[in-house]
Amino acid sequence: MKGLLPSSKRNTRYKIVSFFANAFFLSIVFGTFGYNRYEVLRKEKIFNALYISFNPIKEIEYGTPNYDTMNFVYGVDNGVISDFTREIDTSTLGVKELKYEISEEDVVKEFTIQVVVKDTKHPVITLNKDSITVYTGTNYDFKSNVKSVIDEVDGDLSYSESIIENPTNGYYYITTDYNKNKVGTYTVNVKAIDKNLNETDSSYKINVIEKPKPKPVVTTYRATYNGPASVDTSSVVNAAKSLVGSRYVYASANPSVGFDCSGLVYYVYSLFGKSLSRTAAGIASNGNGVSEANMQPGDIIVWSDNSSGTPTHVSLYIGNGEMVHAANRSKGVIQSSVSGWKYGGRNRIISVRRV
Numbered sequence: 001m002k003g004l005l006p007s008s009k010r011n012t013r014y015k016i017v018s019f020f021a022n023a024f025f026l027s028i029v030f031g032t033f034g035y036n037r038y039e040v041l042r043k044e045k046i047f048n049a050l051y052i053s054f055n056p057i058k059e060i061e062y063g064t065p066n067y068d069t070m071n072f073v074y075g076v077d078n079g080v081i082s083d084f085t086r087e088i089d090t091s092t093l094g095v096k097e098l099k100y101e102i103s104e105e106d107v108v109k110e111f112t113i114q115v116v117v118k119d120t121k122h123p124v125i126t127l128n129k130d131s132i133t134v135y136t137g138t139n140y141d142f143k144s145n146v147k148s149v150i151d152e153v154d155g156d157l158s159y160s161e162s163i164i165e166n167p168t169n170g171y172y173y174i175t176t177d178y179n180k181n182k183v184g185t186y187t188v189n190v191k192a193i194d195k196n197l198n199e200t201d202s203s204y205k206i207n208v209i210e211k212p213k214p215k216p217v218v219t220t221y222r223a224t225y226n227g228p229a230s231v232d233t234s235s236v237v238n239a240a241k242s243l244v245g246s247r248y249v250y251a252s253a254n255p256s257v258g259f260d261c262s263g264l265v266y267y268v269y270s271l272f273g274k275s276l277s278r279t280a281a282g283i284a285s286n287g288n289g290v291s292e293a294n295m296q297p298g299d300i301i302v303w304s305d306n307s308s309g310t311p312t313h314v315s316l317y318i319g320n321g322e323m324v325h326a327a328n329r330s331k332g333v334i335q336s337s338v339s340g341w342k343y344g345g346r347n348r349i350i351s352v353r354r355v
Contacts, residue, residue, distance in 0.1 A: 050102045128144075233297050262279050
């Protein structure tokens with residue numbers, strides 16, 4: 001055909017075009033590869049140069065609020081920290097993982113460290129006093145001398161009667177060798193254990209001393225009267241003597257039944273129209289007080305057998321150092337000497353009354 005090149009020339013032309021096409025393709029391929037290789041090496045160089053150095057001590061105190069995790073970063077070589085773990089749970093103990101990202105240009109490198117949350121603070125025990133003094137027989141409340149037991153994070157620790165195995169919360173308990181019935185010095189130990197098993201010990205002393213004997217409270221009755229009695233005292237004496245041999249019956253003033261001491265005195269004076277109190281303590285205030293040295297027949301002698309001077313017995317003086325009284329259940333109403341009734345110093349006269 002007209003215009004066509006000879007086949008030999010066409011083949012030569014095809015080969016030339018194909019060569020340049022392949023060369024162009026290869027240049028693109030090798031160019032892309034070279035660029036990618038350059039980028040890999042560039043990023044690798046930047047990546048290797050990025051570095052964060054951390055503080056050697058990686059501990060956080062239990063319960064620390066709003067802890068700044070940047071405190072663990074000592075320094076940065078190349079690049080800047082672009083992101084990091086900002087919050088950490090300090091309400092529980094143990095190992096915590098923190099992440100930090102450092103970047104430069106389009107390269108990011110991540111670092112991970114482990115920190116430990118520790119509870120190094122022990123409970124604080126505050127006592128009211130270091131030493132307590134009590135009398136024998138005192139049931140002392142050991143907790144009353146404990147002002148407070150506090151954990152800095154968890155607050156007040158509650159009291160337990162005994163040791164708690166595997167506690168979920170802090171508490172304190174008390175042990176002691178206290179013996180309320182024995183004079184001596186005893187130790188009260190207070191032991192506090194917080195939520196994380198930190199322990200604190202404290203103690204105080206209890207000094208047990210003998211309970212003092214009560215000082216005698218001697219009731220005094222005025223003995224200033226020197227006048228006559230208001231009744232015929234000889235008749236009073238005769239009436240009292242006539243009742244000697246009667247039975248002793250507690251709380252009775254009935255001659256057909258018997259008498260107790262105040263019942264006898266009450267009955268005798270009732271025969272002469274005088275109404276006295278029905279008890280020894282009451283009779284001690286009846287009539288007028290006279291001194292023992294001025295005692296006359298018909299007077300009432302008030303006795304006490306205790307240190308407080310409380311009236312415990314009454315008798316009728318009949319003269320010549322003698323008296324009539326309802327002595328006790330075994331003796332009944334008897335006549336006896338005043339001095340004899342003071343046997344052993346147990347009984348003593350605390351008042352003489354003239355009606």
